[in-house]
Ligand code: HEC
């Protein structure tokens with residue numbers, strides 16, 4: 001082979017290597033991006049499943065609900081709990097294992113129960129529960145996503161709208177939109193035919209102030225969405241009703257929909 005020919009082949013070989021390297025890098029980035037999207041989707045699925053299955057006892061935001069269930073979005077849960085119970089694997093595995101098998105007995109007297117029924121039922125299909133393994137993993141991903149706020153790595157801004165905003169026509173209009181999107185599937189209003197999953201909210205602006213002593217109409221409406229089982233409307237049973245009230249909504253959306261409902265006299 002002539003020298004020139006050999007040089008050309010070497011050059012072509014090098015060019016091919018470079019090309020493969022670049023394509024390889026792009027492929028790696030593509031796979032990383034796909035994995036990130038998949039992880040994000042698992043958290044979204046987990047949020048929905050958490051809302052349907054867990055928030056009744058652990059609270060909408062993992063804040064814990066009295067004697068029903070402990071806080072999960074909590075500093076101690078992320079830092080001290082594994083040592084306390086002697087768990088040697090990772091925390092996400094602790095969450096998944098607890099969810100899969102449930103808990104017959106509580107580890108703390110506050111959550112003791114009556115000794116005959118599990119304080120937290122099992123959720124895995126092979127333990128008689130309703131959830132597949134991938135669904136349980138998605139829920140534990142969602143629970144783990146509270147780590148950043150629980151440890152103070154991310155401090156969420158406190159959105160404190162002045163009460164006067166609740167009378168603002170623009171806020172009320174925005175609240176109407178939130179209602180149609182997130183609440184109408186279960187609640188009807190006189191001028192808005194809606195689903196039957198929850199009670200009609202006709203006259204809720206007035207009724208809300210009489211529901212729970214000490215709670216204003218505003219506080220009651222917020223509580224209905226954030227802690228659905230704090231007050232259960234007659235005819236709705238928290239035990240059999242798996243859907244429950246509420247939706248995943250932002251503080252601004254909650255303020256707006258509350259303003260909208262307060263007008264409903
Ligand atoms: C009927 C109420 C109830 C429901 C529903 C429920 N839990 Fe629990 N959960 C509890 C109680 C009670 C404990 C035990 C507390 C203890 O051991 O001291 C617990 C414990 C846990 C723990 C361990 C907490 C710790 O501090 O060790 C995790 C994690 C957990 N639950 C997640 C979930 C998830 C996720 C769901 C939904 C799939 C769920 N739970 C549904 C009541 C409930």
Ligand code: HEC
Nearest residue numbers: 182183186197198221224228231232233236243244245246
């Ligand atoms: C999946 C069905 C469902 C969705 C979606 C839903 N709710 Fe409910 N809601 C219920 C059920 C069931 C009740 C009655 C049980 C209870 O009191 O917890 C209820 C009760 C209420 C009450 C108390 C009514 C009363 O007469 O005291 C208010 C207020 C309320 N919901 C507001 C909302 C708002 C606002 C939204 C949207 C952000 C919403 N709900 C979304 C099912 C739902």
